[in-house]
Amino acid sequence: MSRHALELCTLLVNDIYGELSSHVLSTLFRYGRLTISQLSQKSHLPLRQLKHGLVVLIQQHLALHYTSPDDGITYYEADWMSSYSLARSGKVMRLAEERFGEAAGTVIANLLTQGHVRVGDLVDAYGLSAAKAKGNVKGGGINREVNGQAKFGDVGIKAEHQGLTLSRLHSIIHRMLHSGYITQVTEEQFWPITDYQNDIERTAKREHFSGGVKGPKQKQELEEMVRERMRKNREVVRSKFGVDSGSRGIKRPASDITARGRGKRVKIDYGFESGYTKGDDTEDTFVDENLVIRVNHEKFVVVFRNQELINLSEKRIGSATAQVYAELLRRLEANIDRCKDNLAPVGESDEMEWGPSISTLELSATLSRDIDLVNSIGKAPIVKTEMKGQKFIVNSRKRRRLELEDDVVGDASSDEGESDAEDTDSDDHWGDEDFDISMQDNSLVKNQKGRMAEIKRHLQLLAEDSYRFVRSVGNRGLGEWTVDFDALTGILKQAELESIITERFDGVATRLVRILSEKGKLDEKQVSNISLLKQKEARAALTLLYESGFIQLQEVPRDANRQPSRTIYLWYFDMERCRQLVLQDCYKAMARCLQRANTEKQKMHPLLAKAERTDVVGREEHYLSKIERAALQSWKEKEERLLGQVARLDRLVGIFRDY
Amino acid sequence: MASSAGSASAENLRLKKALYEKCLQAPANQLFNQHDLLDMGIIPGGNPTILMQCVQALMDEGLAKVLVQPDGSAVWRMVKQEDANKYKILSPDEALIYSHIESCGREGIWTKNLKNKVNIHQSVLNRCIKSLESRNYIKAVKNVKYPTRKIYMLASLTPSEDITGGPWFTDSELDNEFISALLDAIEQFVSSKSFYRNTAAVEKPRRGRLSQAEIEEALNKEFETPRLSHTKAKSALLPFPPGYKGYPTAQHVANWVSSAKITDVSLGENDIRQLLEVLCYDGRVEKVLGGTAYKAVRRPTGEGEGGSGNGLTEAPCGRCPVFGLCEEGGSVSASGCEYFNTWLEI
Structure with missing residues (x-):
């Protein structure tokens, strides 16, 4: 953890949970693993006060603790990643709202403020606080004394206003649990990862290696066993909620779904994610009231990554194709729990390359019919003689299809289920691509088929792009597709880095960086030859880049004397180093934005104090002068600007760190 | 080759002239050895002595030059009269x-x-x-x-x-302006061939044979300088269907550059390829079809995307010259930052 990240996390915690918590946390950041007495000493806090601070941190999962079974001493450790996640709260809330409706947004907001919550308490809070006025959700009632499970004093959700019923609330929680946006809290989540690992290792050793671990082979076996167990524990927690509900079954790999063919059941499986209006609100799914839940940031990061990829595809290809891609990614999302899996089995890397996949047929079922698939791809000009015959067919086919779509547009939208059923039936006849329209009579089937071909064309576009947005892995269901996330996130990183370099320097610098990243190590002369720049210009740009750390220089002496005149100087570009560099800059910039926001707030302190007075709130017109109102307005704008900037910087952190 | 010019008779003079003119008819700078000269059939009876005298006379006048081949045999090259005259003065x-x-x-x-x-x-x-x-x-x-x-x-x-x-140098200096103008022109050309434009869909697909005139017109059009008005480009930049093979190759671009008369400098396909490489490195063009053809990179048209720049470079910190020194409590800090002042006042 770097200095800037420390600064940022302390600021974030300070902003939301107050000075006591942030002081304790920053002490933990700076000193690492501490016992409570050490912590008290280092933070100069009396034990009583310290415990108040610590309890908040633990409730929020910002501090972890572990009691060693050997000596019985409890150690505390800070979890800086989860304190960084505070910066994402807004995005996480908005996403939940988009996916599951407004009520889900408030549920997530509550979970974020409370850290973790028993389902029963959450439900009670909604029931109890229904009449209370809507207060400040952010930070509400946190710096109170927290006693075990938090109580909802002034969370202030207007349950009635949102038309929430008990079953709706349960249904929302259940849906989010099922798709992994929230997760059950387990004991291990309060432990530092190393302790957790050691704990498992101890049991594994006791059970399988009673004579001690000997030799590298056994060592490797043990390591693999530990990973395996950790992974299994994770899976158990994850799959529990599918089992409870009964009707939905546990999380399955993609192949299982497809093996059963496509029917109504599968549609429900995916349909509930596509927005809560579509989901089945009346369904009687009650979550165990004693279950303790929290927000699962890992899963949200997956969705954020997908959004970045969708934006990229829109920029490169077009909005219709991006919408097809968005649907594809959204469908794959169900099988992706996290972006980077450090517990992934080592030996089975081959299998990992065949990540979750989806066929064109499956995709078409949930793809919105509002997307203009036909007119978003151009026609190939017919000047090319070798392509001529082929293109005519495509064009005429397309024209016919357009006419058809006009005819049956009502039918298509009236009953999706019916046409889906037909998909399943006719699956076998047109599993291969080569089909003839004239052979079919049913116009609906024709329309479906044309639509399928159009979707496939979009997917092929994505696959053919030099960024390789999707990869074809088979021909099942009119083509099966998967996404190579690792390669794509590499491209995302490169693209962002290049745009930073272009903005900070100029286009020439970007050209040089791209040359170096493609060719490896080059000397000045080669660089200027390839880039068609004067050696002087190239040297100036290279030096600037070198000074700011984006490229490096290697000296290769031609003899043992290491004279500068007899040395070859090679420039090179190191992505990993740049990634770290930019990441640190991002942390720092975020910290500066927050600091500035605090300064601006302090400047406004007297006025804000007045505006927040209970007699003033709601009657600003009466109590505040025109100038004061204008000042308040401009402060609000400034704060929004600064916090918006933090969110935009967070996007970069996501790209450079999480994806 | 010890011989005296004085023994040259009138006959030898005639032979010498005939030999010289015959040799000049051959391509310039051609080398002749003894057999080549004898095979011309000018020297009567293929007499090497007469040949030697003639050649010696030509050499004396500076009209022929003797060169020694690597294997030791002698060959001659004829020199034009006016070049030979230069030596005389x-x-x-x-x-x-x-x-x-x-x-x-x-x-x-x-x-x-x-x-x-x-x-x-x-x-x-x-x-x-x-x-x-x-x-x-x-x-x-x-x-x-x-x-x-x-x-x-x-x-x-x-x-x-x-x-x-090479072509990139004017007066032994790299001609930046020339290169960047060429780069822009090529990018426009490639871009005009990389996307389907709705507005440009005037050509209707036709069945049947085209008349000769129509074919010619189509060919002319292909090498026309693309006019890329910005309003038009914004209207629709649709991708070509998957599997499209019509993206321009280096050969295409080279043909267009030479036919559009953009420059007087003659540019070969390799020169064009070099330019296209630079465009690739600039991120304006990318290789497609296994690196054989080129395709322009779609530029965001502005709406929503906000052009270039990202979270870091938009904030004052991303471009701050003293970002490294910035520290709360230090001489440069966020609370007193001038860049933030101007940025927040916008």
């Missing part, structure tokens, strides 16, 4: 220097190398070069690799590309 030293410069052709010769070869004192050499230059027989050229060296070549020759540095 030159002093022996000058003639020697001139012949060395001439032998280097379009590559030119560095004065230092010249001095080593002719083995004449520096001051004499300088005088001779000066006099040759004033007669406009030779000229000084600049080598792009060694700008400080003095290099001479015949005045009538154009320097080779090794010396000028």
Whole structure:
């Protein structure tokens, strides 16, 4: 953890949970693993006060603790990643709202403020606080004394206003649990990862290696066993909620779904994610009231990554194709729990390359019919003689299809289920691509088929792009597709880095960086030859880049004397180093934005104090002068600007760190 | 080859002239050996002695030059009358220097190398070069690799590309403006061939044969300079269908550049490829179809995307010159930051 990240996390915690918590946390950041007495000493806090601070941190999962079974001493450790996640709260809330409706947004907001919550308490809070006025959700009632499970004093959700019923609330929680946006809290989540690992290792050793671990082979076996167990524990927690509900079954790999063919059941499986209006609100799914839940940031990061990829595809290809891609990614999302899996089995890397996949047929079922698939791809000009015959067919086919779509547009939208059923039936006849329209009579089937071909064309576009947005892995269901996330996130990183370099320097610098990243190590002369720049210009740009750390220089002496005149100087570009560099800059910039926001707030302190007075709130017109109102307005704008900037910087952190 | 010019009879003079003219009919700079000359059928009876006398006479007049092949055999090259005349008015030293410069052709010769070869004192050499230059027989050229060296070549020759540095150099300097103008033009051309434009869909697909005139028109159109008005480009940049093979190759671009008469400098396909590579590195164009063809990179049209820039560079911190020093409590800090002031006032 770097200095800037420390600064940022302390600021974030300070902003939301107050000075006591942030002081304790920053002490933990700076000193690492501490016992409570050490912590008290280092933070100069009396034990009583310290415990108040610590309890908040633990409730929020910002501090972890572990009691060693050997000596019985409890150690505390800070979890800086989860304190960084505070910066994402807004995005996480908005996403939940988009996916599951407004009520889900408030549920997530509550979970974020409370850290973790028993389902029963959450439900009670909604029931109890229904009449209370809507207060400040952010930070509400946190710096109170927290006693075990938090109580909802002034969370202030207007349950009635949102038309929430008990079953709706349960249904929302259940849906989010099922798709992994929230997760059950387990004991291990309060432990530092190393302790957790050691704990498992101890049991594994006791059970399988009673004579001690000997030799590298056994060592490797043990390591693999530990990973395996950790992974299994994770899976158990994850799959529990599918089992409870009964009707939905546990999380399955993609192949299982497809093996059963496509029917109504599968549609429900995916349909509930596509927005809560579509989901089945009346369904009687009650979550165990004693279950303790929290927000699962890992899963949200997956969705954020997908959004970045969708934006990229829109920029490169077009909005219709991006919408097809968005649907594809959204469908794959169900099988992706996290972006980077450090517990992934080592030996089975081959299998990992065949990540979750989806066929064109499956995709078409949930793809919105509002997307203009036909007119978003151009026609190939017919000047090319070798392509001529082929293109005519495509064009005429397309024209016919357009006419058809006009005819049956009502039918298509009236009953999706019916046409889906037909998909399943006719699956076998047109599993291969080569089909003839004239052979079919049913116009609906024709329309479906044309639509399928159009979707496939979009997917092929994505696959053919030099960024390789999707990869074809088979021909099942009119083509099966998967996404190579690792390669794509590499491209995302490169693209962002290049745009930073272009903005900070100029286009020439970007050209040089791209040359170096493609060719490896080059000397000045080669660089200027390839880039068609004067050696002087190239040297100036290279030096600037070198000074700011984006490229490096290697000296290769031609003899043992290491004279500068007899040395070859090679420039090179190191992505990993740049990634770290930019990441640190991002942390720092975020910290500066927050600091500035605090300064601006302090400047406004007297006025804000007045505006927040209970007699003033709601009657600003009466109590505040025109100038004061204008000042308040401009402060609000400034704060929004600064916090918006933090969110935009967070996007970069996501790209450079999480994806 | 010991022979005297005095024995040349009228007959020999005629033969010599005939031989010389016959040789000049052959392509310039062709080398002839003894058999080639005898096979011309001018020398009666293929008599080597007569041939030797004729050739010796030509050499004396400076109309033929003897060269020794690597295997030791002698070959001759004929010299034009006017070139030969040049030697006549030159002093022996000058003639020697001139012949060395001439032998280097379009590559030119560095004065230092010249001095080593002719083995004449520096001051004499300088005088001779000066006099040759004033007669406009030779000229000084600049080598792009060694700008400080003095290099001479015949005045009538154009320097080779090794010396000028190829088409990108004007007056032995890399011509930035020329290159960037070319890059822009090529990018526009490639971009015009990379996307389907709704507005440009005037050509209707037609069945049946095209008339000769229509074919010609279509061909002309293909090499027309693309007019890319920005309003048009924004209207729709639709991708071509998957599997489209019509993206321009380096060959296409080269053809277009030469037919559109963008520049007088002749550019080969390799030069064009070099330009396309630079465009690739600029992220304006990318390779498709396994690197054989090129496709323009779609530029965001502005709405929603907000052009370039991201979270870091938009904030004042991303472009702050003293970002490294910035620290709360330090001389540069966020609370007193001037850049933030202006940024927040916008």
